[in-house]
Amino acid sequence: MTFSYLLITLVAMFGHAEDFLATSLLSRPLVLGPLVGAVLGDLNQGIMIGASLELIFMGNIKVGAAIPPDVITGGVLGTAFAILSGQGAAVALALAVPISILAEMLISGLFIFRSAFNKKFAEAAEAGDFKRFQLLHIGSGLLKPLLMGAVVFLALQLGAGTMKAFLETIPPWVNTGLHVAGNMQSGLGIALLMNVMFSKKVAPWFFLGFLLSSFLHLPMIAVACLGVVMALIVTNASATGTPADNEEPSDIPTQNQPASFSKSDIRSIFFRSFTLEANFNFETCQNTGFAYSLMRILKKIYPSPERMALALKRHLQFFNTSPYGSTLILGIAAAMEEENSRLKDFDSESINNVKLGLMGPVAGIFDSLFWGTLKVIAAGVGTSLAMNGNALGPLLFIILFNVPHFVVRYQLTFIGYRQGYKFLQKVSGSHVMDKLTSGAAIVGLMVVGAMPALLMSVSTPLEVASGVSLQDTLNKILPQMIPLGFTMLTYYLLKRQVRTTYLLLGLLLVGFLGSVLHLLA
Amino acid sequence: MIKLLRIDDRLVHGQVAFTWVPSLGVDTLLVANDKVARDDFQKMTMGLAKPAGTKLLIKPVSEATFFLNDDKNKSAKVLILVNSVADAFAICNGVQDVRAINFGGLRAREGARMISKAVALTSEDEDLVRELLRRGLELEVRQVPSDTRQKLADLISQ
Numbered sequence: 001m002t003f004s005y006l007l008i009t010l011v012a013m014f015g016h017a018e019d020f021l022a023t024s025l026l027s028r029p030l031v032l033g034p035l036v037g038a039v040l041g042d043l044n045q046g047i048m049i050g051a052s053l054e055l056i057f058m059g060n061i062k063v064g065a066a067i068p069p070d071v072i073t074g075g076v077l078g079t080a081f082a083i084l085s086g087q088g089a090a091v092a093l094a095l096a097v098p099i100s101i102l103a104e105m106l107i108s109g110l111f112i113f114r115s116a117f118n119k120k121f122a123e124a125a126e127a128g129d130f131k132r133f134q135l136l137h138i139g140s141g142l143l144k145p146l147l148m149g150a151v152v153f154l155a156l157q158l159g160a161g162t163m164k165a166f167l168e169t170i171p172p173w174v175n176t177g178l179h180v181a182g183n184m185q186s187g188l189g190i191a192l193l194m195n196v197m198f199s200k201k202v203a204p205w206f207f208l209g210f211l212l213s214s215f216l217h218l219p220m221i222a223v224a225c226l227g228v229v230m231a232l233i234v235t236n237a238s239a240t241g242t243p244a245d246n247e248e249p250s251d252i253p254t255q256n257q258p259a260s261f262s263k264s265d266i267r268s269i270f271f272r273s274f275t276l277e278a279n280f281n282f283e284t285c286q287n288t289g290f291a292y293s294l295m296r297i298l299k300k301i302y303p304s305p306e307r308m309a310l311a312l313k314r315h316l317q318f319f320n321t322s323p324y325g326s327t328l329i330l331g332i333a334a335a336m337e338e339e340n341s342r343l344k345d346f347d348s349e350s351i352n353n354v355k356l357g358l359m360g361p362v363a364g365i366f367d368s369l370f371w372g373t374l375k376v377i378a379a380g381v382g383t384s385l386a387m388n389g390n391a392l393g394p395l396l397f398i399i400l401f402n403v404p405h406f407v408v409r410y411q412l413t414f415i416g417y418r419q420g421y422k423f424l425q426k427v428s429g430s431h432v433m434d435k436l437t438s439g440a441a442i443v444g445l446m447v448v449g450a451m452p453a454l455l456m457s458v459s460t461p462l463e464v465a466s467g468v469s470l471q472d473t474l475n476k477i478l479p480q481m482i483p484l485g486f487t488m489l490t491y492y493l494l495k496r497q498v499r500t501t502y503l504l505l506g507l508l509l510v511g512f513l514g515s516v517l518h519l520l521a
Numbered sequence: 522m523i524k525l526l527r528i529d530d531r532l533v534h535g536q537v538a539f540t541w542v543p544s545l546g547v548d549t550l551l552v553a554n555d556k557v558a559r560d561d562f563q564k565m566t567m568g569l570a571k572p573a574g575t576k577l578l579i580k581p582v583s584e585a586t587f588f589l590n591d592d593k594n595k596s597a598k599v600l601i602l603v604n605s606v607a608d609a610f611a612i613c614n615g616v617q618d619v620r621a622i623n624f625g626g627l628r629a630r631e632g633a634r635m636i637s638k639a640v641a642l643t644s645e646d647e648d649l650v651r652e653l654l655r656r657g658l659e660l661e662v663r664q665v666p667s668d669t670r671q672k673l674a675d676l677i678s679q
Binding site: 108111115195198200321322357365371424494495497501 | 531532533534535536537538539540543544546560562563565566567568569570571572573574628629630635638639666667669
């Protein structure tokens, strides 16, 4: 057993290593669930549990320095305990929620503790010692997977036996109750997404998505594709040609391009940016990640420790942006550093001014597009397949999100370096951003609208008369109206500023009691 | 109608564009900042980050106050963004309707003390905060709408 525990620990550490892996969503339950399942010899179960967890935690996203419950630790342990005890998804959910909340506290503690390293970073910067700087960045980054790995291993080694014995005593009716409760809780995941996407103006798209899947039984992929078509029609985007990201072929350098950096130097910024969040801390956020990303080019233009020290100190300033758009700023900073190294009278302060000026807006754009839209679509499509144990679910989830992610991230590095913020001026002069955000809202909302119908299976076993089921009658009016109703109610309460913890518990209770009293199934 | 006055040194960014704006249902983002109002580059980049369907206004603090007091604008649902406690204080002095302030993010800097995960206050800031509390304003620390609110009064020495 200890060997399986070690493997599960590795899965959790892999999840926590996402900060080194470009924040590419490999840490989501939809991905880690199947891995835990595979370790314990039940891939199918792992995929399904991963899907259920993804639904509940779908709305918990990291924006800025706001840290959501740690679904990596909670999900991995919940899935492992559920499979070990043979109790299935319901138990995984019931365990994952409290564990995630506890684990989040540990991680917040780490993010506070990491600030203590800032002195070490400052010393390394002062000495121009980039080697030590890089080691610190990596070392501090490794703390998170190591710490959480230790927690997971200890929890398994010390708790699995007791936990298994306890879980095995759960009677079937409790398990059924938890199962219904788990389904209800996905309503909170959906409502949290609505909370950041839904408004009166765009409401029709939400209901269109719902109706397409409830009456016409269209699968999630079909709803998403229809959404894209709708978005193209509504924003009239197809008439204007390619989006701005592809406007400039990336291999044509502009005339006045200084040649200090080769293409592979710039590419190194892209690859190094994968570790942008490795040393995330509450005091300075991604500052050392930014410096680490630029290190290869800094070495090239500042061979002397004195000049290196100036550059490193410059980049120690607070920095925080969306990792998905970070390379645009990194590219621009690279070009400015290059100027700075060649021109005596270059105002090096301007590098930080541009960084600081851009980080907010870039976060605004890319958080909305990637977290707010692309992740929602990828999770919608992925979970809808994975709920039936289809391994394509997690795969499509990763692909749908990361192909656009890496293409954009790669291109932005070169765009930033070669065009600087002229690129932004160009974009701001056109209506590309408006079209992109309103188009993205359409696709995203249609997918979210389809979610209650496709992903939240709550129905009623009640009978209006003997032999006539209430559910059949309801289905004739509006299929899936129960999940829609609960989702809308949760959304309404969220809007009224009711705390998510209460909502989570409330849905758990309603689902559990509803099942026990034979009102819900 | 003022929906929220938020102190956030990154002004318009992910948390604002992607969580507060939709969650509050605002139609106007008012950035009140003397420096940004003079900086075309920043004005341009903030325009890019503006969420779809909202109006973005960038004004010096004094003009922002004027805008907020103008009866013509009372129907707009406004989220005001400032990047310092002092600017928030100035808005409160000039505008009667502000009853609450959200402390979203103030990065660690020389002479400032972290009072929560994302908010650092200097002793001058704390003086202003105490004055605002004395006037009965509701001061909360919260990064995104789904976070638990913390009362600022509990986080500083009175």
